[in-house]
Amino acid sequence: MASSTATASQPNRPLRPNLAFRQLRGRRSPAEFAAQVRRAAREIGERVSCDARYIGRVEAGEIRCPNYAYERVFLHMFPGRTLADLGFAPRESVRGRGPRPAEEAPAARIISPAYVTHEAPAAFEPYDKHDPHDPHDPYDTHQNHEESDVLRRAFMTGGGATVAAALGPFALTIDAAAADRPLGRAGSGEAAALEEAVRRIRLLDDRHGADGLYRRAAAPLRTAYTLLDAGTTRQTTADRLHSGAGELAISVGWLAHDSGRFDDARSHYAEALATARMTGDAALEAHAFCNTAFLARDAGRPREAVRAAQAAQRVGRPLGSARLMSLLALREAGGWAGLADRTGCEQALARAQALYARGRSEADPEWMSFYGEAELEGLEAQCWSTLGDWPRAARHARRAxxxxxxxxxxxxxxxxxxxxxxxxxxxxxDAAAAAGMRVLDLLDQVQSSRIQTMLAGTARVLLPHRRASGVSDFLDRHASAPRMA
Known part of the structure; x- marks a missing residue:
C-alpha cells in the first residue's frame, strides 16, 4: 500500500525537532509556557487557544510554521527575533499544494498521522484567530484569490468534493463499511485529525452558514464513532476521541439546528450528551446542554430551554469560566422570554452581563471563540424581541x-x-427595508435557513407598507432572491 504522504510534488520528510523553540521554553513546563503564550496574546489583542499539546507539537517539529496570529504573539514575546530565530521554517517553504488529481489519491484508509503532519493544513497551525484577507491564510484552502473564489462558489452550490477538501484530512476518510474492510485501532493521528475537523466545520459555519455544510459534515461524525468502536491502544487517545466525537456531534447538531432540521439536531445533541456522561466529561456535558437549551427555545419549548440551561450551569460552574456561565445565563434568559416571564428574563440577563464583565480566563472553552460582546448583544436582542419590546430589541441588534x-x-x-x-x-x-437590503447583500456568502426564515417574516410584515421609502425595492429583490432547497 502506498504511503498517504507520497506525492510527486512533496516527498515524505522526517520530523525535525524545533530545538530553538524548546530552548526558549527553558525550565517551564509546556503547560506553563502555553499559559505565558496566552497572556502575551491578550496583551496585543490576539486570541489563541495555546495549550501544552500545541507547545509539544511545535517542539516536535509537527508545526513547521505558525499561523499569523501565533507569529505575532511569538514575535511580541521575543522582540528582535525572527521566525527563523525561533526555529521555524520560511513560510513560503510550507505553503500547501492544491488538491491532487484523482489518480494520485492514496489507497482507501483512514488518513495517517503522517498526512496530518505534512499536509498544508497542519504545516500551519489553524487553531485560532486568523486573517480572512490574508493570502497565506491556512484556511484559504487554495492559496490564491482565484482559487479561493472557486471554493466559495463551490461551497455555495453544494460542491461536495470542494467542501470535503475544506474540512481537512478527517473529512477525506473512507467509511469502513463502504470500503468493506475493518478499521485498525485509532491512534493520536486520527484523534488530531478529528479535532481538526471540528475546528474547520466551525470556521466554515462562521463564514458561510450551515445549509451547504450539514450533509457533508455528517460523514466525519460517522467515522468518529466507527473509530471509537474500533478501540484504541491508549486511554489518553480514547479520551481525546470521545471528546472529539462529542464536540463533532454538537457541531453537526448545530448545523442541523441552524438549517431548520430540529429533529436531527436534537438527536445529535443527545448523542453528545450521552458521550459526555459515559466519560465523565463535564465540559462536553455543559456544551451539549447549552446547545440543547438553544434548540428548545427555537423549537417552541421554552420551559425545556430553561431546564437545560440551568442543568448546563450546574455542570459548568466547577469549570471556572465566567464567560461560559454568562452564555448559559443567556440561554436561560431566552427560555424565560419564551415563557413571557419578563422578570425571570431580566434577572438572567443581569447575571449574564455581570459574568461577562469578569473577562476572559484560561478556563474558557475553545468552542466559545464566537462569544464576544456582539453575541451578548445579539442574544439579548432576541430576548427583547420575544418579549415584544421592539425598540429595545432593535438597539441591541444594531449594536451586535x-x-x-x-x-x-x-x-x-x-x-x-x-x-x-x-x-x-x-x-x-423604511429602516427595516434598508437593513433587509444589507442582509440580501450577504446571502451570496451565507447559507442559513434561520436567516432566510427571519427575512421572509420581515417581508410579510412589510407587505402593507409598500409605499414607504425603500420597501418596494426590498420586497421585489427579496421575492426574486434564490431560495435554498
Missing amino acids: AQLQDPHFTRNIALYTAELADDLARGGRP
Whole structure:
C-alpha cells in the first residue's frame, strides 16, 4: 500500500525537532509556557487557544510554521527575533499544494498521522484567530484569490468534493463499511485529525452558514464513532476521541439546528450528551446542554430551554469560566422570554452581563471563540424581541451587527436580519427595508435557513407598507432572491 504522504510534488520528510523553540521554553513546563503564550496574546489583542499539546507539537517539529496570529504573539514575546530565530521554517517553504488529481489519491484508509503532519493544513497551525484577507491564510484552502473564489462558489452550490477538501484530512476518510474492510485501532493521528475537523466545520459555519455544510459534515461524525468502536491502544487517545466525537456531534447538531432540521439536531445533541456522561466529561456535558437549551427555545419549548440551561450551569460552574456561565445565563434568559416571564428574563440577563464583565480566563472553552460582546448583544436582542419590546430589541441588534468581527459573516447577516425584523415590527418600515437590503447583500456568502426564515417574516410584515421609502425595492429583490432547497 502506498504511503498517504507520497506525492510527486512533496516527498515524505522526517520530523525535525524545533530545538530553538524548546530552548526558549527553558525550565517551564509546556503547560506553563502555553499559559505565558496566552497572556502575551491578550496583551496585543490576539486570541489563541495555546495549550501544552500545541507547545509539544511545535517542539516536535509537527508545526513547521505558525499561523499569523501565533507569529505575532511569538514575535511580541521575543522582540528582535525572527521566525527563523525561533526555529521555524520560511513560510513560503510550507505553503500547501492544491488538491491532487484523482489518480494520485492514496489507497482507501483512514488518513495517517503522517498526512496530518505534512499536509498544508497542519504545516500551519489553524487553531485560532486568523486573517480572512490574508493570502497565506491556512484556511484559504487554495492559496490564491482565484482559487479561493472557486471554493466559495463551490461551497455555495453544494460542491461536495470542494467542501470535503475544506474540512481537512478527517473529512477525506473512507467509511469502513463502504470500503468493506475493518478499521485498525485509532491512534493520536486520527484523534488530531478529528479535532481538526471540528475546528474547520466551525470556521466554515462562521463564514458561510450551515445549509451547504450539514450533509457533508455528517460523514466525519460517522467515522468518529466507527473509530471509537474500533478501540484504541491508549486511554489518553480514547479520551481525546470521545471528546472529539462529542464536540463533532454538537457541531453537526448545530448545523442541523441552524438549517431548520430540529429533529436531527436534537438527536445529535443527545448523542453528545450521552458521550459526555459515559466519560465523565463535564465540559462536553455543559456544551451539549447549552446547545440543547438553544434548540428548545427555537423549537417552541421554552420551559425545556430553561431546564437545560440551568442543568448546563450546574455542570459548568466547577469549570471556572465566567464567560461560559454568562452564555448559559443567556440561554436561560431566552427560555424565560419564551415563557413571557419578563422578570425571570431580566434577572438572567443581569447575571449574564455581570459574568461577562469578569473577562476572559484560561478556563474558557475553545468552542466559545464566537462569544464576544456582539453575541451578548445579539442574544439579548432576541430576548427583547420575544418579549415584544421592539425598540429595545432593535438597539441591541444594531449594536451586535456593529460590533461583530468581519470574519463572522454569518453572524453579521443574522444580527442584521434580527434588526430588520425588530424595526419592521416596531413601526419603522423604511429602516427595516434598508437593513433587509444589507442582509440580501450577504446571502451570496451565507447559507442559513434561520436567516432566510427571519427575512421572509420581515417581508410579510412589510407587505402593507409598500409605499414607504425603500420597501418596494426590498420586497421585489427579496421575492426574486434564490431560495435554498
